[in-house]
Amino acid sequence: MAETGSEKIPVTVLTGYLGAGKTTLLNRILSEPHGKKYAVIVNEFGEIGIDNDLVVGADEEVFEMNNGCICCTVRGDLIRIIDGLMRRKGQFDGIILETTGLADPAPVAQTFFVDEEMGARTRLDAVVTVADAKWLNDRLKDAPEAKNQIAFADVILLNKTDLVSAEELNEVEARIRGLNPYARLYRTQKSSIAIDKVLNQGAFELDRILALEPAFLEEGEPDHVCGPDCGHDHGHDHGHHHDHGHSHGGLKHYHDEEMQSVSFSTDKPLDADKFFPWVQDVVATDGPSILRSKGILSFKDDPDRFVFQGVHMILDGDHQRPWKPDEERLSRIVFIGRKLDTAKLEQGFLACVA
Numbered sequence: 148m149a150e151t152g153s154e155k156i157p158v159t160v161l162t163g164y165l166g167a168g169k170t171t172l173l174n175r176i177l178s179e180p181h182g183k184k185y186a187v188i189v190n191e192f193g194e195i196g197i198d199n200d201l202v203v204g205a206d207e208e209v210f211e212m213n214n215g216c217i218c219c220t221v222r223g224d225l226i227r228i229i230d231g232l233m234r235r236k237g238q239f240d241g242i243i244l245e246t247t248g249l250a251d252p253a254p255v256a257q258t259f260f261v262d263e264e265m266g267a268r269t270r271l272d273a274v275v276t277v278a279d280a281k282w283l284n285d286r287l288k289d290a291p292e293a294k295n296q297i298a299f300a301d302v303i304l305l306n307k308t309d310l311v312s313a314e315e316l317n318e319v320e321a322r323i324r325g326l327n328p329y330a331r332l333y334r335t336q337k338s339s340i341a342i343d344k345v346l347n348q349g350a351f352e353l354d355r356i357l358a359l360e361p362a363f364l365e366e367g368e369p370d371h372v373c374g375p376d377c378g379h380d381h382g383h384d385h386g387h388h389h390d391h392g393h394s395h396g397g398l399k400h401y402h403d404e405e406m407q408s409v410s411f412s413t414d415k416p417l418d419a420d421k422f423f424p425w426v427q428d429v430v431a432t433d434g435p436s437i438l439r440s441k442g443i444l445s446f447k448d449d450p451d452r453f454v455f456q457g458v459h460m461i462l463d464g465d466h467q468r469p470w471k472p473d474e475e476r477l478s479r480i481v482f483i484g485r486k487l488d489t490a491k492l493e494q495g496f497l498a499c500v501a
């Protein structure tokens with residue numbers, strides 16, 4: 148078992164594939180009247196910082212790490228942020244770290260053991276994985292990260308139970324159990340779960356993880372294969388594969404062989420009557436290759452921020468809150484997927500300007 152010294156700050160790592168329901172869970176946790184104060188760290192995929200803005204109470208508590216995947220380029224950032232938090236000890240009861248949907252949780256968890264300072268001041272409480280009941284089976288076939296997220300979990304939320312039949316649900320649960328028979332598993336809708344099933348679990352078991360990955364405690368860079376243009380010096384490769392983000396001009400592309408993230412923004416108000424038909428058409432046509440889409444939008448004559456979310460072809464959207472007087476009314480949208488036609492997406496988005 149990991150040490151559970153009471154003076155150490157518990158860290159909950161929230162993981163799960165793109166669009167599974169991590170932010171939904173985070174918002175639930177932060178909205179509950181638990182009387183506790185949590186520091187939230189969000190590691191996001193893409194440069195325009197949408198997740199940060201989707202977290203409730205985002206103003207004072209959320210620390211964002213945008214420039215790269217958490218297991219590689221931003222591990223230093225993570226250590227620095229937590230170091231800063233430690234100086235404010237006593238002001239919060241725990242740290243919740245939401246990783247990008249494409250992160251392998253192993254190197255993230257590793258940070259808390261390999262870095263001496265981190266190990267002395269924090270304890271990894273649990274890796275909580277949100278799994279999308281509708282899409283998990285497909286992702287287990289084509290995304291190694293999805294498999295690792297399940298394998299490393301201490302707690303699994305089998306989410307979006309409303310989108311599948313009872314039979315499909317049993318099937319996906321059996322698949323999860325095949326990969327990880329140990330985790331506590333809960334079936335959820337909209338990540339609805341009692342907070343005490345997720346936080347303060349004392350569940351992260353180093354022994355089990357070492358059985359899965361003997362090199363877990365090795366010093367140095369985490370184990371994965373970087374893309375050809377990563378620019379990082381990795382000492383060894385134990386066969387993980389990971390996606391890395393690289394900024395090219397104004398756009399940020401994430402890619403290994405094929406996964407990429409493209410984002411666009413405009414400060415001109417959008418026309419809702421143009422935007423919705425366009426985005427519906429985009430996901431209807433390219434839904435299988437677009438794994439995730441999301442945006443924060445400013446519509447003409449609308450005082451509220453509109454948050455739009457998509458997972459493959461399923462779209463969701465709602466008014467979030469009024470734009471603040473001093474806030475720049477920037478519309479931002481991100482698409483994450485394979486073989487994206489960037490120019491066409493950009494053109495389509497900009498054509499939605501009112």
Ligand SMILES: Nc1nc2c(ncn2[C@@H]2O[C@H](COP(=O)(O)OP(=O)(O)OP(=O)(O)O)[C@@H](O)[C@H]2O)c(=O)[nH]1
Binds near residue numbers: 169172
């Ligand atoms: N039908 C259905 N939709 C859900 C459920 N849980 C979450 N969603 C929706 O799924 C979409 C993605 O949810 P998020 O919580 O943003 O997912 P995420 O894992 O944080 O996504 P990334 O940060 O992009 O990886 C949103 O539109 C949610 O409203 C559920 O149980 N059922």
